[in-house]
Amino acid sequence: MHLDVMDGHFVPNLTIGPPVVASIRKHTNLPLDCHLMIEHPDEFIPAFADAGANWISVHQEATRHLNRTLEHIRDHGCKVGVVINPATPVDTLTEVLDIVDYVLVMSVNPGFGAQKFIPGSLHKIAQLSRIRQSRGLEYRIEVDGGVSLKTVADIVRAGAEILVAGNAVFGKGDPKQQAEQLLKAAVEASLQKV
Numbered sequence: 617m618h619l620d621v622m623d624g625h626f627v628p629n630l631t632i633g634p635p636v637v638a639s640i641r642k643h644t645n646l647p648l649d650c651h652l653m654i655e656h657p658d659e660f661i662p663a664f665a666d667a668g669a670n671w672i673s674v675h676q677e678a679t680r681h682l683n684r685t686l687e688h689i690r691d692h693g694c695k696v697g698v699v700i701n702p703a704t705p706v707d708t709l710t711e712v713l714d715i716v717d718y719v720l721v722m723s724v725n726p727g728f729g730a731q732k733f734i735p736g737s738l739h740k741i742a743q744l745s746r747i748r749q750s751r752g753l754e755y756r757i758e759v760d761g762g763v764s765l766k767t768v769a770d771i772v773r774a775g776a777e778i779l780v781a782g783n784a785v786f787g788k789g790d791p792k793q794q795a796e797q798l799l800k801a802a803v804e805a806s807l808q809k810v
Contacts, residue, residue, distance in 0.1 A: 617646050618760070618780045621664070623654035626678050627726050634660070634667040641668030651699065651760065651780075653726050654678065658685050665692035673697025673720050673758075676708055686715055697758070701726060702734045706743045716755050718778065719744055723771075724761030733762025738774045745775025768798055769805035 758778035
């Protein structure tokens, strides 16, 4: 489960905190992927880990000492993720790609749901895929924003393996059916990759 954590400062919205994550943890064994869209994430990493987060990702743009913050996540027993906003180049991650478990590419501007996919994100996904292969790294590529039946094939063919879909699943119709259609399209696209 992907959980968007927003502080009303790094992004305009305000959402959940560690108590809600702890409450969710009581009702599921699924991995909890906490996407921290917050300022000063180091201060909150222990609380989210204690609440039951399995994966924690922080924005490259939100922390001054990215390497230290990522190691802080690992020290708390969680999978380590780094996030980049649409206007942030992949090159800003060069020095940390060897210590992360996953890279989350924001394909919309963070903070609001139901936004349109930013096509330039496909270049970032493909670039991250090429870097991973050329350096023999094992991080996974996650995409958040605008993932829909119209965009999922291109996203998967570019190299993404983890897809965050909110509006495409919960926006209209039966969520289970919507999720199944999205997954089917993603699997078909993965079989088309060269």
